[in-house]
Amino acid sequence: MPNYRRAWHPGGTYFFTVNLLRRAGNDLLVRHISELREAVRVIRLQYPFHIHAWVVLPDHLHCVIELPEEDIDFALRWRLIKSYFSKSLPKTEWLTDIRASRKERGIWQRRYWEHLIRDEADFAAHMDYVHINPQKHGLVRKVSDWPYSTFHQLVEQGIYPANWAGGDDVFLGYED
Numbered sequence: 001m002p003n004y005r006r007a008w009h010p011g012g013t014y015f016f017t018v019n020l021l022r023r024a025g026n027d028l029l030v031r032h033i034s035e036l037r038e039a040v041r042v043i044r045l046q047y048p049f050h051i052h053a054w055v056v057l058p059d060h061l062h063c064v065i066e067l068p069e070e071d072i073d074f075a076l077r078w079r080l081i082k083s084y085f086s087k088s089l090p091k092t093e094w095l096t097d098i099r100a101s102r103k104e105r106g107i108w109q110r111r112y113w114e115h116l117i118r119d120e121a122d123f124a125a126h127m128d129y130v131h132i133n134p135q136k137h138g139l140v141r142k143v144s145d146w147p148y149s150t151f152h153q154l155v156e157q158g159i160y161p162a163n164w165a166g167g168d169d170v171f172l173g174y175e176d
Contacts, residue, residue, distance in 0.1 A: 006075070006114060007114070007115075007116035008072040009072065009116050010067070010069065010070045010071060010072050011066070011067055011068060011069040011070060011071065012066070012067055012072070012074075012116050012117070013052065013064065013065070013066040013067075013116075013117040013123065014064070014065055014066075014067075014074055014114055014115065014116055014117060015062070015063070015064050015113075015114070015115040015117060015126040015129075015130075016061075016062065016063050016064075016065070016074075016078070016112055016113065016114050016115075017060060017061070017062050017112060017113040018060060018061050018062075018063075018078065018082070018108070018109075018112040018113075019059065019060040019108070019109045019112070020059045020060060020107060020108060020109065021093075021106055021107060021108055021109050022059075022093075022106075023059040023060065024059075026058060026059045027058035027059070028058070028059070028089075028107070029056050029057065029058055029059065029060070029061060029148075030056060030057070030058050030148060031058075032085075032088070032089060033056060033148055035085055035088040035089065036056060036061075036085050038084075038088070039081050039082075039084035039085040039088065040081055042084060043077055043080045043081050043084060046080070047073070047076060047077050047080070048068055049065045049066060049067050049068070049074075049077060050065060050066040051063065051064075051065055051150065052064040052065065052066060052123075052127065052150075053126070053127045053130040053131060053150050053154070054130065054149070054150045055130050055131060055133050055134065055146070055148060055149040055150070055151070056148040056149070057133060057134060057137060057139065057148070058139075062129065062130045062133055063130065064117065064123070064126050064127055064130060074114065078112060082107075082108045085107070086105040086107045086108065089107070091105070093105065093106040093107055094106055130149075130150075131143055131149060131150075131151045131154075131160070131164075131165070132165050134146035134148075134149065135165055142163075142165065142166045143164060143165040143166070144162060144163070144164075144166070151164075
């Protein structure tokens with residue numbers, strides 16, 4: 001088994017990718033967007049964090065979040081968010097024998113991708129990556145057409161122009 005190393009930095013800003021266990025053709029996250037939003041809301045009340053960017057796609061999500069000063073425990077937050085969301089759904093998913101014996105749900109991949117943001121350029125690149133994702137995956141022609149994204153709030157705050165990645169752009173690069 002690989003030796004995964006996490007970058008623990010008090011008060012750090014992190015980029016995350018969190019995937020459903022079964023991604024192909026799965027729209028669970030957008031179908032149950034209100035349950036996911038509630039899970040994040042409830043956990044943020046107990047274990048605060050600042051959301052810089054967030055996008056929910058049918059089968060995965062990306063976000064850039066910042067922990068409070070002296071706090072390093074993003075793993076606890078993800079465990080609780082995933083658990084809260086999973087408990088809000090009926091048990092209809094197929095389970096492996098191992099997951100069933102551990103009393104786990106078959107909704108989320110166990111692991112997630114995490115990246116500690118290093119500087120302003122890294123922050124800007126990951127903010128853009130989060131918001132371009134629906135267009136990259138062919139879900140919309142214009143980033144502004146995707147409803148499950150902080151892009152709209154950031155436009156209102158003047159951080160992004162409303163026509164950013166407006167459909168005529170050619171997007172090259174990033175792979176999930």
